[in-house]
Amino acid sequence: MPQQSYAHPVAALFHVAFKLAALLVYLFCGWFGNESFVLNFLLVVLLSAVDFWTVKNVSGRLLVGLRWWNEVKEDGSSAWVYESGDEQKLAAMNPNDGYVFWTALYVAPICWLVFAVLNLLRFSFDYLIIVAVAFVLTGSNALGYTYASRDAKQKIQGRLQGMAQGAVMNTLRTAMGFGPAAPAQPAQAGRV
Numbered sequence: 695m696p697q698q699s700y701a702h703p704v705a706a707l708f709h710v711a712f713k714l715a716a717l718l719v720y721l722f723c724g725w726f727g728n729e730s731f732v733l734n735f736l737l738v739v740l741l742s743a744v745d746f747w748t749v750k751n752v753s754g755r756l757l758v759g760l761r762w763w764n765e766v767k768e769d770g771s772s773a774w775v776y777e778s779g780d781e782q783k784l785a786a787m788n789p790n791d792g793y794v795f796w797t798a799l800y801v802a803p804i805c806w807l808v809f810a811v812l813n814l815l816r817f818s819f820d821y822l823i824i825v826a827v828a829f830v831l832t833g834s835n836a837l838g839y840t841y842a843s844r845d846a847k848q849k850i851q852g853r854l855q856g857m858a859q860g861a862v863m864n865t866l867r868t869a870m871g872f873g874p875a876a877p878a879q880p881a882q883a884g885r886v
Contacts (some may be wrong), residue, residue: 701788709753712745757795762838776842804831
């Protein structure tokens with residue numbers, strides 16, 4: 695069986711690259727001395743912010759057909775909004791793109807969580823700030839897309855259930871002799 699290529703290789707590359715870059719900067723920026731905390735903070739936060747924006751606005755839509763955002767209403771309340779393509783678009787998504795998207799989406803916050811635990815064990819609270827910012831940004835994308843995926847599945851299931859119920863009802867009507875209504879006959883004018 696031939697292996698499928700990626701439908702959106704550039705989006706998949708940047709989806710992984712920004713996450714990996716932030717993790718690598720965090721890991722290896724300490725090699726440049728103690729003065730590198732500010733540089734490490736700036737680079738990790740900048741890369742995490744660019745990753746957040748890219749995943750939320752580009753790679754999520756292209757790789758899995760989903761988007762999410764937070765909307766503030768006039769009364770000040772906040773609501774998460776989920777957007778997904780129709781069933782045909784979601785079914786046509788490339789499985790390799792989806793695999794890369796979901797794997798990177800969940801692995802990144804797990805890595806940041808591991809770094810948080812390590813920083814707590816070493817009592818390195820300054821670097822814990824960097825990890826916390828990166829975790830919040832990657833974790834909010836993971837949470838948003840998890841809910842968007844569930845919302846899309848519920849919409850598809852609801853539509854499929856509605857179609858199935860409609861088909862069953864039509865079959866029952868036809869079987870019971872209540873098929874489609876006959877067209878109304880035009881009234882004929884009679885003599886008085």
